[in-house]
Amino acid sequence: MEPTRTESAISVAATAVRAAPVPERPPLPVRPRSLPERHSVRAQVLAALRDALASGELAPGETYSAPALAERYGVSATPVREAMQRLAGEGIVETLPNRGFRVAGHSPRDFAELAEVRASLEVPAVLRLARSLPPERWEELRPLAEATVTAATVGDRAAYAEADRGFHRELLRLTGNRHLVAVAEDLHRKAQCPVLHRPLPGTAELLADALEHTALLDALRAGDLVTAERLAREHLTGL
Structure with missing residues (x-):
């Protein structure tokens, strides 16, 4: 049977469609480079602010504006504000509307309470590790302890x-408990204010504190749990 005119037209159209070139897809949008750069700047500013707090360059009780800090670090005010909000969330600074951020220094009672909580978390964790880890595993932490002595x-x-944070963080990572590591490090940052x-x-006080790290490792490697517990508790509480 001869195809009808309609069937012939459909066949010709189908052939033309198959023969037509497939249009190229438009390229996927490229994520603007400003996004990772912004996060990178914020991380750098946050690290610089932490250093300034630890060194005393940013003093407790003093108020600092984001524009002034931005000028100091050669960045825009936005990453400074974002970094300061992060520190405010950690309780290290306080936000003052229309003024800036005030460094929240600890009272002696605050410091003692933070030390007590840190000891209640870290000392039992260290003792549990001391009962299960082979002695040579403690040597993995020796370079970190020596880094505290060098500084x-x-x-x-x-x-x-x-x-100091690095030593304690890696020590607690040996437990395999990520939540313990995160909570302990948050407390540690606050205690360093x-x-x-x-x-x-x-320098003398820092060095005495640093040498407690190496003494603790020596006791743990020797399996001397009594001395290890005493050193860990004294190191964390200062008692």
Whole structure:
């Protein structure tokens, strides 16, 4: 049977469609580079502010505006505000509407309470590890302990604060408990804030604190749990 005119037209149209070139898809939109750059700047500003707080460059009780800090660090005010909001969430600074941010120094009671909570979390964790880890595992932390001694020897409070957190963070990571690590580090950051009406620790105090890290590792490696518990508690509470 001969195809009808309609069937012939449909066949011709179908052939033309199959032969037609497939149009190229438009390229996917490229995410603007400003987004990662902005987060990178904010992270750098946050790190710089933490160092300034640890070193005493930003003093407890003093108020700082975002524009003034932005000028100091050579950035716009936006990443400074974002970094300061992060510190406000951690309780390290206070937001003052239309004025800026005030560094929230601890009272001696605040410091003692933070130390007590840290000890209640970290000392039992260290003792549990001491009963299960082989002695050689403690040597993995030796470079971190030595980094605190190096920073303390030159009196670099900002470097010491970072190295100190690193030692305690990696120590607690041996437990495998991510939540414990996160909570303990948050408390540790708060404990590193200056105490009101108390001078910042000098080189001798930093060095004494740093040497407690190496002494603790020595006791843990030797399996001396009594000494390890005493050292860990004294290190965290200062008692």
